Amino acid sequence: MGVFLSTVIGVKNIKVDLQNTLGIKTVFGGLRIAIAIVSGIVIYFLIQANILLGFIKDTSNTSLLYVAFFLSGFSERLIYNLMIEIQGRIKLVKAPVEEEDGE
Secondary structure, three states: OHHHHHHHHHHHHOOOOOOOOHHHHHHHHHHHHHHHHHHHHHHHHHHHOOOOOHHHHOOOOHHHHHHHHHHHHHOOOHHHHHHHHHHHHHHHOOOOOOOOOOO
């Protein structure tokens, strides 16, 4: 549903190119739907792993989970931006360095 709303809102910005075939438009639309589906799946696993919005996993209110899925489908860059942020946080945490014994 999120990708549908995103597409409807963005219709005013679409420039019609008469040379684009129905096949190209179908592929483009299919890719947007695929991105939305993958985004929803990634959000689900991030929540289950307690990496992002872990409090949603512990509540019995499934509406919060649906809102997270909707937002992940609506914003095509949400997952990408979250992954970049998580990657930056992981780089900040350094693994302890093992010291070698001189024996």
